[in-house]
Amino acid sequence: MLYFDIRSLEAHAESVDGTLEASDPVWQEDDSRPVQAGVHVVGRLSSAGAGRFYFSGRFEGAAVAECRRCLCEVTVSVSDDVHLIFAESGNDEAEEDDVVLIPPGDRELDLRPVVREEWLLAVPAFALCREDCQGFCPSCGADRNSEACTCPPPSDPRWDGLRAMRESES
Numbered sequence: 001m002l003y004f005d006i007r008s009l010e011a012h013a014e015s016v017d018g019t020l021e022a023s024d025p026v027w028q029e030d031d032s033r034p035v036q037a038g039v040h041v042v043g044r045l046s047s048a049g050a051g052r053f054y055f056s057g058r059f060e061g062a063a064v065a066e067c068r069r070c071l072c073e074v075t076v077s078v079s080d081d082v083h084l085i086f087a088e089s090g091n092d093e094a095e096e097d098d099v100v101l102i103p104p105g106d107r108e109l110d111l112r113p114v115v116r117e118e119w120l121l122a123v124p125a126f127a128l129c130r131e132d133c134q135g136f137c138p139s140c141g142a143d144r145n146s147e148a149c150t151c152p153p154p155s156d157p158r159w160d161g162l163r164a165m166r167e168s169e170s
């Protein structure tokens with residue numbers, strides 16, 4: 001469970017142990033969603049003064065990324081620590097940058113939107129299926145991880161001018 005009753009949070013802290021499912025409606029169309037197991041979130045949510053709450057915890061999950069050399073799918077593990085202040089809007093101090101505003105009238109503090117945001121920041125943009133992935137041959141397109149092709153190594157374009165000069169001389 002990732003949402004909590006605000007009035008009861010004012011009375012006592014809650015320990016957080018929940019999962020943001022890959023199928024949760026909080027995810028948007030182009031998001032890098034977690035794999036089926038979802039994002040596991042643990043931590044503690046406590047009152048931090050009038051209308052303010054502090055979340056300290058950690059999330060963990062796995063995402064599917066594309067290897068930037070051979071484009072195969074790679075599963076990468078994603079985890080990070082999260083420390084956030086939530087504040088009811090209308091509160092004078094709620095203008096700070098690192099504060100997540102709770103819309104006025106909300107009775108529940110929902111961790112799912114912030115878990116989504118933190119997750120998207122933590123998912124790597126590039127992955128390698130393995131350190132020595134050979135990728136594709138730029139000439140014939142062969143996957144050099146599984147087949148050796150006979151293409152010569154790509155020529156260095158810096159020599160093209162010189163070569164053209166020599167050919168016109170002879």
Ligand SMILES: [Zn+2]
Binds near residue numbers: 068071135
């Ligand atoms: Zn690869």
Ligand SMILES: [Zn+2]
Binds near residue numbers: 141150151
């Ligand atoms: Zn080739």
